[in-house]
Amino acid sequence: xxxxxxxxxxxxxxxxxxxxxxxxxxxxxxxxxxxxxxxxxxxxxxxxxxxxxxxxxxxxxxxxxxxxxxxxxxxxxxxxxxxxxxxxxxxxxxxxxxxxxxxxxxxxxxxxxxxxxxxxxxxxxxxxxxxxxxxxxxxxxxxxxxxxxxxxxxxxxxxxxxxxxxxxxxxxxxxxxxxxxxxxxxxxxxxxxxxxxxxxxxxxxxxxxxxxxxxxxxxxxxxxxxxxxxxxxxxxxxxxxxxxxxxxxxxxxxxxxxxxxxxxxxxxxxxxxxxxxxxxxxxxxxxxxxxxxxxxxxxxxxxxxxxx
Numbered sequence: 001x002x003x004x005x006x007x008x009x010x011x012x013x014x015x016x017x018x019x020x021x022x023x024x025x026x027x028x029x030x031x032x033x034x035x036x037x038x039x040x041x042x043x044x045x046x047x048x049x050x051x052x053x054x055x056x057x058x059x060x061x062x063x064x065x066x067x068x069x070x071x072x073x074x075x076x077x078x079x080x081x082x083x084x085x086x087x088x089x090x091x092x093x094x095x096x097x098x099x100x101x102x103x104x105x106x107x108x109x110x111x112x113x114x115x116x117x118x119x120x121x122x123x124x125x126x127x128x129x130x131x132x133x134x135x136x137x138x139x140x141x142x143x144x145x146x147x148x149x150x151x152x153x154x155x156x157x158x159x160x161x162x163x164x165x166x167x168x169x170x171x172x173x174x175x176x177x178x179x180x181x182x183x184x185x186x187x188x189x190x191x192x193x194x195x196x197x198x199x200x201x202x203x204x205x206x207x208x209x210x211x212x213x214x215x216x217x218x219x220x221x222x223x224x225x226x227x228x229x230x231x232x233x234x235x236x237x238x239x240x241x242x243x244x245x246x247x248x249x250x251x252x253x254x255x256x257x258x259x260x261x262x263x264x265x266x267x268x269x270x271x272x273x274x275x276x277x278x279x280x281x282x283x284x285x286x287x288x289x290x291x292x293x294x295x296x297x298x299x300x301x302x303x304x305x306x307x308x
Contacts, residue, residue: 021049021059029070029080036077067091131190132168134198135177139165144199145177150192161188164203166210171220178210178220185213187220218248219272230265231287238283247276262287274299 021044028035028043037056044051060078064070068091069081138145146162163186165179176187216227234242236256242263243253250266267273269292277284278299286293 017049018059020047021055022063024049025056025059026063026068026080029078030082032079034073034077034079036075040078131193131196132175134196135165135190136168138198139168139205142203142205144201144203145179145196146199147188147193147196149188150194152192161186162199163188164206166205166207169214169220176220178214180206185210185222216250216266216268217270217272218267218276219270221270221272223268223270225269227266227268228289230267230269230289230292232263232265232277233260233285233287234263234280235260235283238280247273269295 024043024047025040028040032039037053040056041051060070069083071079071081073079135145144162144164146160148158148160150158161181163177163179163181165177167178169176169178169187175190177190177193178185178187180186213222217223236259239253239256239261242251247263248265248267250264252264254262254264265273274295277286277296286296
């Protein structure tokens, strides 16, 4: 994650020293099967970072401590084993946000005119930050929570829920708590929760089951449909976008033939997946299964009727 130069200001220099070293070290380890200490030292110097052997090993030890599995062979070369790294996805997101946090903090110390060069999504703010903290603690302490919730579908109706919370999940720049009510598993947007109370009731965590339910789900809504192989045909212009930002980790892309290529997903069909695919318009065609193909045709026919 190397930041570019803008005029005389190297924004990479703005990130505090320890974080800069660790970010660069992780990038080097991720991009090479094995990398030598000498190559790492040279990369540090190219980025204007000071290198010392003791400091390097302290950074390695720190990254190991927080969950990265960093191995070295008999020749002193280092490798990052992603499969054996604890909570690799979380750590990657943590360092991404940490880098941005330091970058933005440093930017505020520069001329205020420079701040206009950093543009965030309008809806990317974390609403109810204190609530996020409270729910997170309740999950860690295995406590039930109770709250009032307003639905987008019925904005005038406020309902009270008792939830056994198991997971906090981000989706499209919003945070949700996932847990179990008396009527089954549900997800609730933190931005629509009020009057939250942590109850003095200990629960059994169903974290693993909750995670497993999301393995074959796009978005937040659990589906009654069993996971199935969904075969799609895309125009070749969409290939680089789908490679850089997959629809789901089960995605497999096949070679381009003519002006199209096929892609498969192993998922439960739900509303969010349908929305995700519809945004590709005429660039995508559902090949199978037939019932999903029929559902898409009906959706497109209904959309077309709006223009009659």
